[in-house]
Amino acid sequence: MLFDVELTPRKEIPSWIGYITPIATILASLLVCSVILLALNVNPIKAYEMMFIQTLTTESGLIFTINKAVPLILVGVAVYLPLKAQLLNIGAEGQLLAGAIVGTWIALNVSLPTILLIPLMFLGAGVAGLLWMAIPALLRTRFGINEIITTLLFVFIAQRIVSYLVRGPMQQPGGNFPQSASIPGVSQLPEVPGLGVSVGILLATVLIICVYIIINYTRLGYEITVTGANDRAAEKSGISKYKVYLFVLLAGAAFAGFAGINEIAGEEGRLRASFNPGYGFTGIPIALLGRNGALQVMLAAIFFAVIFVGGSNIETLLGVPSEIIGVLQALIILFLLTAEFFKNYSVSMSLKSASKGGPRDNTDVEGGA
């Protein structure tokens, strides 16, 4: 079975492909996932109905989805902003943990009414995320050291620090578990009255609108866009690349910090050694899918929230192992990202005989000498 695969860039992308691909890819990924579900004796149609229809039509499903979307929107922006200037913040997870640590500390040690305490926690968490990025950002702007590597390495440092803190200085007094004390009720995120969703979504929406306005209606946004499109031309126009890089990295990191405290104050209630939500990494595909704009980032985050919530629905209701849910989610994301590629390339395959001459007659295939 010897065959050649040829990829040719599409010269013109037909407009229908743009509309068809997202739908077709989701359907295709679901089709592949059905095989797995059938192997587990689960009716795929029922599973998908539960995963998508029920999640999006029941009140509890919607509330879960929206609450889940909040941290995803925030980390999506944490990756999206640097991406706009052609930088990759791989380590949003680290900034998220830094935000969680400082936010939890404030919640445990400052007594203020809710209306003041929660903004203070978010502020502290944002600053913590930002500071966690400070060293990678300075290394990038001053010495051109690749931010992909540094931000990633800072994730591991943050994880170890969490692990140390919940067994040391921040451990629940008198407790044996590696976790902090529960944060007091005043520091927990309230619900939006009458809607049942956490106020986090309001914050996330406001922040998304701010980012949208900054990118599309301000001089700073213009500088970021130009730097991302051609940093050399930007420099020749007097745009300070350093300023732009510092801004996108630090602002992005602050968003990751917000996501950290949102998780603690909205979901977890305390900092645990096992606190390892992985949202920071999910932020990367979210930002890639939504790279055309802040609103698209929000849509992509909501889509991810749907498959996360829907996934845990079928996990609990149909007894599908959580590993399989992970596989389903990964396949859907993989298909979506791959679709982006096939939008731009057309593929042709040709079978070749496995005869003796087969492997060697590559000259005519390559049109060579």
Next chain:
Amino acid sequence: MSNDSFVEMKSITKTFPGVVANDDVSMSVKKGEIHGLLGENGAGKSTLMKILYGLYSADSGTIRLDGDTLDMDSPQDAIDAGIGMVHQHFKLIPRLSVSKNIVLGKREPMSVFKTEPDQTDEKIPSSIISHPVLQWIGSRFTLGLEKPKSEIQALANEYGFDIDVSTPVWQLSVGERQRVEILKALYRDVNLLILDEPTAVLTSKEAERLFETLSKLTEEGVSIVIITHKLDEIQSITDRVTVLREGEGIGTVKTADVDREDLARMMVGRDVLLEIDSEQVPNGKPVLEASNLYADDERGVEVLSGVDLTVHQGEIVGVAGVSGNGQLELAEAAAGVRGVTDGSIAVNGKDITNKSTRSFINHGVSFVPEDRYLDGCAGELSVMHNSILKGYKNDRFGEGLRLDYDSSASYAEELVEEFDVRGINDVSEICAEELSGGNLQKLILAREMLRDPDLLVASQPTRGVDVGAIEFIRERLLAQRDEGTGILLMSEDLDEIFDLSDRVLVIYEGEIVHETTPEEGSRQRVGLEMNGGETVSDSAKGMTTVAADGGRSET
């Protein structure tokens, strides 16, 4: 068409949304001839050749090669048919060596996995090596560079290319990179070589060498198509020339039968003023005073060694020099884009040495960079985005933090209108990289000039643009000077330096070695000084004289 034509393109029509790029165009190329394809920017020359090279498919029309009809879907088919193309913007990977760039896209497995193994490795039994699966993997996933490398080196030596094939491409000059592109085509055994504006990036000396190579190739039966808009080139090397205008074929003529004026008329459709009279205007106070400038390049090598330079109001100072002698860095230093290691720069009497680029811009300095794609624009952004690159901080585009894209768009439309930039129907929709070279250059010049700078640093402002645009750009430069702007003009085109400048400086190895005026100086002398004056060897001197005088034969 005659029967001896090697390639024949018949009634080619190609439309893009809203534009007819080629309208029923026919041309034929004979075996072993150099065929010029002449036309203004946007006349459809590149499109026609991209069809021949399989990058575009024609809407209608036929292509015959050596009598056989060709049906091409991709450049691979064209390469298979023996057609090679050297693009205007080289398709090379800077970090890879010359030989790796050349074998790129071809399979060059380790010698034991070749169809005819040229050596056997004693260490591994041949029974293992010849196993089909191992062969299949080996022929696909191994890279054996030894044999190709020596072949490529031999090829390079045969054509007198002075290139070491193991050098990484980023270390090569532009001219050498072009030779690598030609080698790449030759290595694939071409019968027809298409060159898209090959001299746009070359110095006159390098162009001369290119032409020698091309005539050598034709002696071996290779047919060559040169896309160009330089009349001198057409006259000096082509056998026949096909002229396109606004997508239509105007006709094919024997070069010997026509003169420059005829060609220009065919190309533009009217009589063209080929030389511009520059009038002296009285010089005002100095706008740029640079003294004792020292600067390094990216690798930390000193490239400016004590340059003193003054540009006055209403004066064009031309700096002539062979590429790589520091004029690029001098232009960047004067525009505030490159820091200097020593010396001082004052604009309008104010010392702003090593201040930010933005403060140079605020002091009234405009800059037209040498490479318009790399440094002059953000290609993937719209014309509107690119139009406000320098002025986006201006109050007219919104107060405070806000940037008003509506007024930016109307400003962009002003630029487009004022400088006659073509091919734009919506300034916020068309990307800068979709414009043809000449139109993009006009847009950049419009951006830099319409802000009424006190000092304009223009690096190779007419390189790679068509005759019509050159005429336009030169006139605008002179008009800008007459309005009192001091202009520092870097050019490798001696005609341009002599036609436009009020004073001519020559830069060589980072120093100003000669100063003259167009009236008093001679091109020969300037050409000599560009190459190091009296110290150069005789052969180089001879070439320089030819190069410096190239294209002036009829005056």
